[in-house]
Amino acid sequence: MSCETETPKDATAEVEVSTPKCDETGEAVYTNFAHIISHDALSQEVGTHTVTVTAEAGHLFANGTDTLEITYTIKPAVDCETPPEVIATPVVTVNPICGVGTDTLNIPTSEDYTSAVQWNEAHTIASVTFTIKDGVNKTFVEGMTSVTVRAQEQDTKDCHVTRLCSVEDHTYIQPWTYGGVTYPEADLWPVDAEAHPGTFEFVNNSEITGLHLVTLDNESYTDGLIDGGETALADVDAMTYKTFRNSTSTGYAGTLPAYILFIDKDGDTSTTTDQTYLFYEPYNNGAVVVGSWQTWDALNGGNAQWWVSGTGQALHPWSYFVTTFPDAKVLAYGFNQGTYNPGTDAYVQSIEFDCATTNFSAPGKGGENPDRVQVPATQETVDPCNPTGVINNVAWKNPLPATTEDIRWSVSEDGKTRTASLQNESATWTDGTTADKTWTLPADSGVSCEVPGTPVTPGKGEVLPPAKLPQLLPHTGPSDTTSARGLLLALIAAIATYGAVYFAQGKRRFEQ
Incomplete structure (x- = not known):
């Protein structure tokens, strides 16, 4: 009686595929070879492949055969993950505007992030939150995708109310x-x-x-x-x-x-x-x-x-x-x-x-x-003191102006009123009116003096007054200190007591 020896099942073979890397596919290799006489070459192409491995004579694989088919898969490479770019924290500045709760902010804008503003109840501190947008491979410092910046109101003093333009060209x-x-x-x-x-x-x-x-x-x-x-x-x-x-x-x-x-x-x-x-x-x-x-x-x-x-x-x-x-x-x-x-x-x-x-x-x-047409200058008068026997010697300071193509001048029969009229119907005075401009001699001041004087007929030529308290402002009449011109000329001429005295010429007008 003869005994048959059982063929050992000790042939082994495996295919191992590595994990794909950044821009690299997986790689297939044979491993755990034992009692192998031949094998197919391994394909490294992406996809699923089958190879045949043959055991040596006298050896079998675990399945009891002398050949073994092995199926493996090569996976494609994965996309590289680029490290996020680190960007600076945005800077918020304040536009100081007088008053509480009126300051405004200069908030930077970007395609990389959004911003949201939140003031505290007193409107004295602002919190501005910046958030990296979805799909943007960037972060703020320390890898943060959201950061909050605070700004303090800078000007809380009361405002001076600004008027609209009140002057013209x-x-x-x-x-x-x-x-x-x-x-x-x-x-x-x-x-x-x-x-x-x-x-x-x-x-x-x-x-x-x-x-x-x-x-x-x-x-x-x-x-x-x-x-x-x-x-x-x-x-x-x-x-x-x-x-x-x-x-x-x-x-x-x-x-x-x-x-x-x-x-x-x-x-x-x-x-x-x-x-x-x-x-x-x-x-x-x-x-x-x-x-x-x-x-x-x-x-x-x-x-x-x-x-x-x-x-x-x-x-x-x-x-x-x-x-x-x-x-x-x-x-x-x-x-x-x-x-x-x-x-x-x-x-x-x-x-x-x-x-x-x-x-x-x-x-x-x-x-x-x-x-x-320019409004004529004020028709000035003089009021000398009244010498003995004279009751009224108020008179015009200058002769009646001559009529021009723009203005017609006339005087009343008693000489006490002068009138300036516009010559052209379409014209207006520079003050926007069209009515005649009239000037009338004032009442006599009644001041008397012993200085001989020549009686004057009102409206008949220039009069040189005798000594008396002179006009504070020779250009505009007595005591005109309420108008701009009066004050301007009051800085030119000063009056002290009886008889005018001017400031020393060592200083210019206005400097006194």
Whole structure:
């Protein structure tokens, strides 16, 4: 009897596939080979494959066969995961605006993140949360996808209420009026028979355009005021003007027309004792050149140097006046040249005040209101004291003006009333009216004197009054200190007691 030996089932073979990596497929390899005589090559292509492995003679696989089919799968590579980019935390800044709960924020925007704002109840602290958008492979510092930035309100002081623009643009080609006074003014202070009054001329030619101002002597001056619309001093956003100093000027090299403001310090225009003038002079603020236009910034960020009438020339920056007179209103703005600007030949142009600009041209060369006629200057009178035997000697200071193509002048039979009428039906006065302008002689003051005098028939020529208490303001009549012009000229002439006394000529007008 024979015995058969059982064939051992000890042949083994396996296929192992590695895990796919970033941009790499899995890799197949044979492992655990034992008693293998042959095998198929392994495909590394993505997909499922089958290979056959054959055992050596005398050996079988565990399934009792001498061949083994092995199926394996190669998986595709996976996408690479790029590390997120780290971006800076956004910066939030505050726009300080006066008042509580009024500050605004400057919040950056981006395609990478969104933002949301939350103020606390008192509106003094803002929390701004920035969140990375979905699908954006970025983070803030330390891998955060959301970050909150806090901002503190910076300006909680009470606001100064800003008014709407209350001034208008102008292009003057002839004298204009403000406060019932015709400007520009051109005169002398003090009066000196040997001196020359200041002069002005509206010019527009091939060489230059502007308002030409000349002051030949120490006593010469010329000035002009333009309605400032009662603009709050603190609200004035711009003050510039242009000047041109002619080479014919012979006086101090730095003199040019000054920029002036007529202000009410407390803003209450029902009282006038606190009304005064502020002066900006170019030579206090930069170098003056000859023969070229110069533009002067009378604000200069609050650093422009100004002085106030009655203080000599104590200079202060513009910011000082805004702080010192927080409630002040600007009643008028304009220019002034003289006194003590002898030999100054200059032009002024493009006076900018807040939201308006005043330019100067010449008749027939453009400008505003060509069909409007300038309101005539006030017809001034004189009231000398009454010598013995004289009851009434009030008279007109100057002869009746001559009739022109625009204005017809007439006088009443008794000589006591003068009338100016418009010649053209389509014309209007510069104050917007069309009615006749009339002036009547006032009643006699009744002041008597022993000085011999010549009786005067009212309306018949100029009268030279004998010595008496003189007019405080020779240009406007007795005691006119309530108007802008009155105050302007009150700074020119001062009255003491019987017989006028002027301030010493060592100082310019306004400096006293």
